[in-house]
Amino acid sequence: MGDITIKELAQKLGVSISTISKALSNSHEISAATREKVLAGVRKYKYTPNPNASSLRKKRSNTIAVIIPEVADSFFSQALKGIESIAQNVDYHVLIYLTYESFYKERMILNEIKSGRVDGVLMSISSETSNSHHITALRDRNIPIVFFDRVLEETETAKVVTDDFESSFKATEHLLERGCKHIAYLSTSRHLSINNDRRNGYLEALVKHNIDPSKHTVVQCSNHPEYNLGMVRKLLQQEERPDGIIASIEKLTSSIYDVCKELNISIPGQLKVITFSNLDIASILSPSLTTITQPAFEIGRTAAAILLKALQKKKLAIRNERIVIPSVLVKRGSTN
Amino acid sequence: MGDITIKELAQKLGVSISTISKALSNSHEISAATREKVLAGVRKYKYTPNPNASSLRKKRSNTIAVIIPEVADSFFSQALKGIESIAQNVDYHVLIYLTYESFYKERMILNEIKSGRVDGVLMSISSETSNSHHITALRDRNIPIVFFDRVLEETETAKVVTDDFESSFKATEHLLERGCKHIAYLSTSRHLSINNDRRNGYLEALVKHNIDPSKHTVVQCSNHPEYNLGMVRKLLQQEERPDGIIASIEKLTSSIYDVCKELNISIPGQLKVITFSNLDIASILSPSLTTITQPAFEIGRTAAAILLKALQKKKLAIRNERIVIPSVLVKRGSTN
DNA sequence: GGAAACTACGAAAACGTTTTCTTAGTATTT
DNA sequence: AAATACTAAGAAAACGTTTTCGTAGTTTCC
Structure with a gap:
């Protein structure tokens, strides 16, 4: 049959x-x-x-692409879930593509989908992405794109983000309140605007509280766990080691906890730790971890809703807007 | 342009x-x-x-569907990553669908995709799925399906799984070796064959070691965190409370740790815990968590490889085989 | 009561490919 | 030298829809 x-x-x-x-x-x-x-x-x-015949004739595929650097990550998997839940409601199909943080792959993928396979794109850029030629090529083909979390600022379209600057600012102040004198910020790729926002929030808080600039420490991390572990170890082995850490990458949590155990540094006694993370088991870590928890699911939902609403209209034009959904600072044992 | x-x-x-x-x-x-x-x-x-024109004419979409109950879960997100990595290599596109453990949704999704949108399906069934009519409908349309992890035994096709029975058996023996006298098994849906395999592994180990049947405890959990938390609390509040737990669901970890803190039960002193889990931060929990870690990424890769290889051939026929990729028992603090 | 508008449907064009069928020209065989 | 086979290309059919266009038959309007 x-x-x-x-x-x-x-x-x-x-x-x-x-x-x-x-x-x-x-x-x-x-x-x-x-x-x-x-x-x-x-x-x-x-x-x-037959969907192919239908799409061919209608010039509309009822499919969107989600392009993200990684999926085995609490933020992105929750965001994807948010996206899928909206898409399912309006009978849209979701293609998933992973860039593994590679600009090259990102370009390949965009190139692959720019000819009628999808009606629109939801994307969080790779940490290597520094220009937007590949995005422009998409838009020339009239395929709208909505960014979420990791956005390309220069592109005129909707961007759904969280309040990275403020979160980081608050986190820093929280550490200062708890008595930290020397706080280090573990950064991710310098190309990412979210990273710069977070770093700036951190720096601004330090300045506001008159912290000596010699105590401003930004550690540049990478996509390589080994390398990052080394950086964390180096940071915590130095003479004037920090007494507070704000980690911009969820995956650094393990490194920090491991190094502390290795070097016999007590959390929160000698080092207080805050991580940007969406892991719901942060509460049962030892000690429980203070996190900046991003509204991942909501971010995904919102981005998808904007894109799909635009796709329903005849004349699709996505407003160049910035939607900010705030993160929350969940105070736990690691900053006690 | x-x-x-x-x-x-x-x-x-x-x-x-x-x-x-x-x-x-x-x-x-x-x-x-x-x-x-x-x-x-x-x-x-x-x-x-244009891919639609091409697909229409060639009767082949170069797209597969991945249907899973959930994506915000370490096992499924890693498996999805494995699938995507293989698909990307052979220029296949991946549609993602979430069932949220609902049989109804699963049926709807299969119905949606059965008319030419995809060339094949990779699937892990929902915990409610108890019959295979919807699968048969797919195969009548000549769309091959490969199951991974949560398989439908009655369907004749390739199934990529891990050694659930053996893992569970070993985990139980590990607890017995560490001195546990009364071990409870926290089960997931009774419809899932993986659950039955795990439960049987647990039971068989108990029988082999002559554990009194009154000490065989299987707690049936659900998809509702609240309910599960209640069950765990009830289990640990009872007179003859167990001194060992094997949890079949990753998400139960938090409940167990929380309830133990609440009731002042020390892990591993008064209760030893093992969880089926793929969280890489199990090592920094307090205490660190002994896990049965499934080769999620490999399972995804293997399932995808089988399906995609079959799709390359003219006469597609997927052997009714069972590929077992073993899990590993990682012994950590919670069973010390 | 004739023109105009409306109703309900079918015929045919169109969407952009891939594949089959032809064909003109050249090379090979007998 | 005629018959045959091969080469490289184009014309046209086909894939399964949606949409435009055309048209009988009916209703509405002056």
């Missing part, structure tokens, strides 16, 4: 092809009686329109 | 449509000279074939 085509169905029902097509799209040209007849036939013979 | 079609390109190059199509598929009917000319034109005008 293969598929039944509209032609075969038309024959069985004794109506024309166009009648069926129109009936299924609730055209007013079709009388209630024949519409019913068609619907009955559709049910009886389990007819479903 | 919209897309350029094959027709327009043909005009510009002064060749026929079919020549271009053939040149691009390396047909021997095209001379080296014209092939070069065509390729140059393709580059110059940035021509990419």
